[in-house]
Amino acid sequence: MKPLLEVRDLVTGFGRVRVVDGVSFQVAAGETYALLGESGCGKSITALSLMRLLPDGGRVISGSVRLGETDVLALPERDMRRVRGGQMAMIFQEPMLALNPVIKVGEQIGEALALHQNLAGQAARDAARGLLDAVGVPDAVRRLDTYPFELSGGLRQRVMIAMALAGRPQLLIADEPTTALDVTIQAQVLDVLRRLKAEQRMGMLLITHDLGVVAENADRVGVMYAGELVEEGVRNAFFASPQHPYSRMLFEALPRPGDGGRLVTIPGQVPPLDGPMRGCRFAPRCPFAVARCRAESPGWQVIDDQRVRCHLAGTLPARSERELAAHSVKQAAPPLLQVDGLKVHFPIRRGLIQRTVGHVRAVDGVSLDIRAGRTLALVGESGCGKTTVGKALLRLIEPTAGRIVLGGETITAKNVPFLRRQAQMVFQDPFSSLNPRMRVADILLEGMDALGVGEAADRRDAVVQLLRQVGLPDDAGGRYPHAFSGGQRQRIAIARALAVSPRLVICDEPTSALDVSVQAQILNLLKDLQDSLGLAYLFITHNLAVVDYLAHEVAVMYLGRIVEHGAAADVLRAPRHPYTQALVSAVPHIKAQTGPGIIRLAGDQPSPLNPPDGCHFNPRCPHAMEVCRQTYPEQTELGGGHWVRCHWVAGQI
Amino acid sequence: MNSIQPVILWTDALIFALLLAVLVLVWLIRRQEHLLAPWRVVAQRPMAMGAALVLGAFVVIGLLDSLHYRAQLTDSPADAPQYSVEVLSVFDALTSELRSRQEKTYSAPLAMQLYAKEFVERDGATVRDYPRLQYGGAHLQRADERLSDITRRTLVGATQGGLASLLLFGLLAGWQVRRTRLAVGAWLAAWRQGSLNWPGRTVVLMVALLLMLGGALAQLASGYHVFGTDKVGQDVLYISLKSIRTGLVIGTLTTLVTLPLAIGFGITAGYFRGWVDDIIQYLYTVLNSIPGVLLIAAAVLIVQVYIESNPDIFDTAAARADIRLLALCLIMGVTSWTGLARLLRGESLKLRTLDYVEAARAFGVSNVRIISRHIFPNLFHLVLIAIVLDFSGLVLAEAVLSYIGVGVDPAMYSWGNMINGARLELAREPVVWWQLGAAFAFMFTLVLAANLFADGVRDAFDPRLGGRR
């Protein structure tokens, strides 16, 4: 059968830099082809080359792209416009950038329909409604008249998909379609994509860095590294035995459920693409590399259902599953941080005199305990108030109510400096958390200077110590942040927090902006630091795999309140609250899952501006009862420090 | 020997203070890689470098014109010297010929006769004819020698300029060859292909062009009034050149007033928000809703009254004109900080929410330090872009204000005054166009060069354009 899309030897460059270098693959109708790889390896540029939507300065240098009978690269721009959206359509990671914020959703879909199907007026409106229905937008008729910014992230992404479908494309290119979404929403969107593909026999090019998403959605997989495709295969074969050393290390870098041992990391970084390329591009980081690898670029070798570019293909030792190492168990220490009834309400002001018309209850009565040397993970969907808890603990945001006791002292406005020496924060995005105009040494000195830690004369030595502690070279202090990669920057950010020797570090999604292999390095580092310094972590995240690896205890937050709390193993393996159950089941898994399938949640998290009466979760809860709509559930103890707030669970006991 | 008494006018002091500040800034920038990098990008753009050279020529004239002195009166005794009331500048001394060769009234560019007919004595009889100029073309015997003389002088001047630039180029090549350790031929080839790491071709050609133009002008000016003369017979070229200083002073000193206001208010409003922000926003909204011209007119009139009622403070005409110029800079600065302040406020609002500012706050770093270390350095590029972009706007604004009579002192040389003076004469037949033309040409050159340079700076500093070339 002729493939739907055939890409042959595609080379795309910016100036002299070839960011996509000789990529060939095929996608058949009704098939999902996943392009996998770390950030910057050229996935997006490959996709944009197919659409001929390259950013300024980008240019397809050679190669061919055939879509059915059309030679895409040879078409004049006028015909290309018809192909784009008509025969192939693309959805992007950030839907807000692709939707026009000032045009109603219905009209935007209508424009696409007018262009590709010559529909107008009522016919277009009906068709638009049909599309929104098809992508699972509830209440489609009303949504046609809303503006994009009135929709939640998941809905926007579905509107984008609906627009992409307006031209009845044969090929859908999805560039990280769910990376910006929460797991429960991600599950919904991926469902929609899978269903559409099956119904309309579309080919799909799915670009992602998440192995779990690939495992659950792709038929075939291609792995990219430094602008080249290095491995390709049928999904099952690929997941059973990845052949390229790079693919293997990607798997091993992932934290596995129940594993507390060190993660495998890939040393070094992706090579800069503007340098001279000789031999295998992975050679500097490859543990198997031999002399030949550095001299000669490997060609394709076929192994059953897979093909791979590695000189040693097929001869590598079989992959051995590492033993699961137990989590280190610490003796129960006295609580370091006790939080009681923490509330943060943001006033909403309106009108000329800025009258307060209501409150956003971002955090609404949260109580926590963290012991020295232990990690408490705070998990929940975006917008549930996780980060606000972290910032309120550090008094970066003034809490509305609640008591914070740190190391035996109650924190008030007066002893904030004491708090700042005891507790520090590591932020999510290492690119915005370091001042680009300051040298690394000055960044590290800032906290020590401000809080007067140690003697001024000793601080320079302390900087070198810190850099070593987080695994950076001694000369790093003299350089500016832009000279470092994302992972190294996150190390600097960690060193900055450690500079004042805190006992508690609040980590706000410290690895979510990083690649899997780099994430593994940072997680290892955090664990080492905890072991050697006895740090306590409050780990804020939505990534349950990371929680599983690092956390001793887990607190699940929904709409400003903690709904389930307990030891990590209990909460993640045997969740009791319906929300936690949905969350845990929605995480895409690499290995086929046994037991109950994904629990689909309807709709989105409501706004904390006016949370639903009774249990906040009741509009989405599959077990909701009458009482859930009236009273907020009390804490139900399940033993061993595990508790939930749910009427349904309470009734079971 | 004639001694002199240096005179430091207010604007002179400020200009040299500014020059010093710029030099210090350059020295600081040279030591900081991240500050230097965008300037390297600017230096690699031919357009920006060409414009910078032209600007440089203007600045040199402006600076020479800012070194003021009073000459000793020739008949005053040496032990108790008395000085002339006329304040001159080094530039005047260099161009004393231009200054002193005053005709009776209008004459066209490169003319040898006055513009208006007069009764002249010729061969004993009184006839009505165009009289010969006293200086312009005075060396010519007959009218038909004029064209060939002009051509000859132009060629000679241009050749002199060309020779000078060849000499300079030789020096440059020698220096570069020694520095880069290339063979002379290799360096020349690289220069010709434009493959040096700086726009060598453009710079060399531009310098050559400027020198040749300067040479030709100098040659012509020694025998003619190149741009003609004005109503009282003054050389228009001289007036135009003197106006350069006024334009530069307005363009730079006004910015000096604007900057502290804009930076102070903009960052404070954006960083502290709340009632501080409300007050500052209120302030600049109010200021913006009053027509700037009205404010300026009012302020200039007040200053005028003050000057006239305190004649003892301002002893010379130059000092009076100078203080009015300074007042104009002040008031224009006070009315024009709002745009930049608004920009900086928005940027500070954004920066203050960034994680590195949060991290600093988590250490309890003081607000002053956060602003000076985290906020200001990250919006400095905006300030810089604003300075270079605003410069040409201010030069043009001066012209407009002087034209409507609320600009600089009417006795001061400025392009605005030149235009104002030419206004009435446009109705004459034939038209007296050269005053307007000269003012226009000079202003156009300065503003164009400033804008081209500003473009280069903006491209290099604006992160959104990301070093695109």
Ligand SMILES: Nc1ncnc2c1ncn2[C@@H]1O[C@H](COP(=O)(O)OP(=O)(O)OP(=O)(O)O)[C@@H](O)[C@H]1O
């Ligand atoms: N506009 C541009 N100009 C110059 N280089 C670019 C441009 N856009 C991308 N690149 C370079 O092209 C390479 C591939 O980028 P691409 O966006 O395809 O990566 P990616 O695999 O999609 O990464 P991510 O997972 O972060 O989305 C990178 O080295 C990047 O720096």
Ligand code: SF4
């Ligand atoms: S070719 Fe050599 S360096 Fe490259 S992946 Fe294979 S073994 Fe490693």
Ligand code: SF4
């Ligand atoms: S209390 Fe009711 S609505 Fe809330 S989670 Fe439990 S069952 Fe669902």
Ligand SMILES: [Mg+2]
């Ligand atoms: Mg991408």
